[in-house]
Amino acid sequence: MGATHPHEEWLARVAEAASGDAGGVPVELLGEYLPLLAEAALTGRRTRRGELTGVARLGRQAAERGISAGGVVQLYLSAARRLWHDLPEVASSRDREAVQAAAAAVLQVLDDAVATLAEGYAVARRDLVRREEAQRREVIDDLLRGDPDLGALVERVEPFGLDLARAHRVAVAVPDQRRPDTGAAVNALEAVIFDRLGDRDVLVAAKQGMLVAIAPADTGPSRPAPPGAGLDESLGRLVHQELRRLRSGPTWRVAVGRAHAGVYGIARSYEEAREALDLAARLHLDNPVVHAEDLLLYRVLLRDQPAMVDLVQAVLSPLSRARGGARPLLETLSAYFDAGGVATQAAERLHVAVRTVTYRLARVKALTGYDPAEPDHRFALQAAVLGARALDWPTRPLPAAA
DSSP, X not given: OOOOHHHHHHHHHHHHHHHHHTTSOOGGGGTTHHHHHHHHHHHOOOOOHHHHHHHHHHHHHHHHTTOOHHHHHHHHHHHHHHHHHHOHHHHHOOOHHHHHHHHHHHHHHHHHHHHHHHHHHHHHHHHHHHHHHHHHHHHHHHXXXXXXXXXXXXXXXXXXXXXXXXXXXXXXXXXXXXOOOHHHHHHHHHHHHHHHHOSSSOEEEEETTEEEEEEETTOOOSSOXXXXXXXXXXXXXXXXXXXXXXXXXXXXEXXXXXXXXXXXXXXXXXXXXXXXXHHHHHTTOOOSEEEGGGGHHHHHHHHTHHHHHHHHHHHHGGGGGSTTOSHHHHHHHHHHHHTTSOHHHHHHHHTSOHHHHHHHHXXXXXXXXXXXXXXXXXXXXXXXXXXXHHHTTTXXXXXXXX
């Protein structure tokens, strides 16, 4: 071809025109592509491996600069079309075989270059996605841990659209014994939560076998919540409903922490959600969605565990001497208190006769000295029953005294 100035000026014009065709994709992403095309048309020379390596590098640069794959491919295709149309030697030739040979050589270079460009672009995109996922996991870990470096964390969460000045709540989902496809679950949750809550201020990730969703507290699903349902409950229902739709998936339980503001608020809500999961398991709750605020009483009771152990030991341990053990009497007390002290309603809850309930309550009084019908005694019994439920007694032995 010869490195003459007219050819260089001509190739520069072709590059600028192709850039315009591609919506302003930078001409430097063409590299040595146009000289390769021109030389192939004039001499039939094919590209060498090192030259294609350069094209792959340009594809990676395009991806790293955020240029779309379609835009950079359009740049290369437009450059080939314009070069062929304006190639002086080919345009002036009347030798049909020479033109066909030149066209075949140009198409071969075009094919090799675009394939290599796309491969380099794809490699870079995969690397970028992996880096972003790693950064995302680190950010979520730091948010849930309550990273003390507030300034750095505020800067790091900015690309993910998280405003730490807002109040957020955290939902945590755990599967049953079957191991789920956490990748599919995360993708499904992201899609539905982004659709319902928006893609700002929302993060979804897998963590230690759990799924974690961070969402702002002042937004909720577009579908109205039932009367009395708060935003936390809406988030819990939303997460649980989507996880139930996964094919061949496990059974999930979802816990939602209370809404708190600031970076430490996210960590606090996360810890509340995890504690709610633990308490729900210990209390044998059937609810698939639990909320931290509904379990505050148990948190208060367990905050001074030695005192609670003493209370259960002092008030309820005599029930172990009953025929059949303490469990039937504890279940009767729990149903009786839940029914507001109405024996007939307690019997319906337990699916037993009313006489059975009254007999068991009498046995409680005889064994413990506390009468469930007496208001003063009822308070001590009810607190002890709640403590026993939180301590999972009598299924588990009471913790040893400190």
